[in-house]
Amino acid sequence: MKQSLLRLVLVTLMLGGGALSALAQRxxxxxxxxxxxxxxxxxxxxxxxxxxxxxxxxxxxxxRLNVADGATTxxxxxxxxxxxxxxxxxxxx
Numbered sequence: 001m002k003q004s005l006l007r008l009v010l011v012t013l014m015l016g017g018g019a020l021s022a023l024a025q026r027x028x029x030x031x032x033x034x035x036x037x038x039x040x041x042x043x044x045x046x047x048x049x050x051x052x053x054x055x056x057x058x059x060x061x062x063x064r065l066n067v068a069d070g071a072t073t074x075x076x077x078x079x080x081x082x083x084x085x086x087x088x089x090x091x092x093x
Contacts, residue, residue, distance in 0.1 A: 024069045029093055032061045032076060041078060049073035049085060 032041045040061025047054035048071045057063045065074070067088065077083040 025066050026069065026092060027064060027066050028074065028088065028091070029062070029064045032057050032063065041081075044076055044078040044081075047075045047077075049075050 030046075032044045032046075033039065034041055040057075040059070042057055042059045042061060044057040044061070044063075045054060046057065046063045046065055048065070048067055050073075051071075053065075053067075054075075055063050055065045067074075072088055074086050074088060075083060076086065
């Protein structure tokens with residue numbers, strides 16, 4: 001009985017630890033501006049590359065996105081503009 005309980009506790013800790021590390025994330029913020037006149041671009045899609053996790057820029061071109069620590073690239077896309085991929089690195093902005 002004690003061994004079964006010990007195994008259950010160990011498995012729970014291992015699974016819980018994995019879940020906690022999967023939840024490790026940080027927030028990336030930024031502002032998308034037009035390269036032509038530096039005006040803010042609302043409605044630009046900002047996605048974490050290889051996922052369906054993302055957001056869109058607001059009326060001022062600003063965005064805020066929670067990304068997992070393993071995320072490496074953000075993909076910016078909008079109708080009428082070229083899609084751009086930006087490496088995150090250790091940046092938060």
